[in-house]
Amino acid sequence: MNALCAPDASRQQRWLACGFLLLMLGALAPILVRSFVPATGWQRMALVLSLVLAAATGLLLRRWHRLGLWRPGGPWLHYSPRKRCLMLPLCVAFTVFILWLNLALTLPMAYTRWLGQEVQQSTTAHKKRGSSRRACSHQLRLTHVDYWLFEFCVDRSDFDALPDGPLPVDLQGRRSMLGTWVRAVQLQRGDNTDPDPLQRPPPP
Structure with missing residues (x-):
């Protein structure tokens, strides 16, 4: 947990870290159980939703940072400004990919398997x-x-x-x-x- 937030992090930050860990676990489902083929149209819709959710998360983190409810933790604190500029697009792309796996594959696979x-x-x-x-x-x-x-x-x-x-x-x-x-x-x-x-x- 300390890799995602500082030891003295706020309750909001800890809840956000727990949610991201759950998303990472959910993203493993379509990689381990390769039996689902998502609809092409839904894949595009899931990508749009992933971008919107990633942008909304970024705005939420910015607001929490201004209110003192969130601050970076882990190795991010030891990165130089140049390295942070290089890592930020990678972190955003990784977040979008994790969201996309859950929205395009994990949740539709569970829905289709039980209700299809x-x-x-x-x-x-x-x-x-x-x-x-x-x-x-x-x-x-x-x-x-x-x-x-x-x-x-x-x-x-x-x-x-x-x-x-x-x-x-x-x-x-x-x-x-x-x-x-x-x-x-x-x-x-x-x-x-x-x-x-x-x-x-x-x-x-």
């Missing part, structure tokens, strides 16, 4: 191996789902059993005006047998 309508959509999928360190090693790349924070991971045994090339699949999940949450993927069969569901592997 059940949907099923036919599309095609391709086998894909994760290349980054934090990505799943075995994934399905869905044709109609192209988003940088979306991954559909499968077990290695299911991945190896799948044929190469495009696979006809059915997406199952929930949808709202804010986006789509993908719960499962089922392979389409040409015969009358039931499709094989591909569930996400449990977390380690």
Whole structure:
């Protein structure tokens, strides 16, 4: 807490620091659970709202500073004026990004998962191996789902059993005006047998 406010900070400053910590924790949800695709229009709206909230927070901090209710803490006190001028745009950009993650992904994902309508959509999928360190090693790349924070991971045994090339699949999940949450993927069969569901592997 001392990194965000001084030890003798006011009650308002401590509440603001707690709120920012909660926003940072909320921003982790779409990074850890990559199963939601927000609507394009809502992403733009969330960006506008994030800019407005960041500007309003800046004005609030300025007013509190004049009233003696807020003052910077942590390493900011030891920065030179030049370093403060360089760090200020980075702090603003980081705040906008954290707000955007919560408004565009975390809150819409929770809303869609619990209040969205059940949907099923036919599309095609391709086998894909994760290349980054934090990505799943075995994934399905869905044709109609192209988003940088979306991954559909499968077990290695299911991945190896799948044929190469495009696979006809059915997406199952929930949808709202804010986006789509993908719960499962089922392979389409040409015969009358039931499709094989591909569930996400449990977390380690």
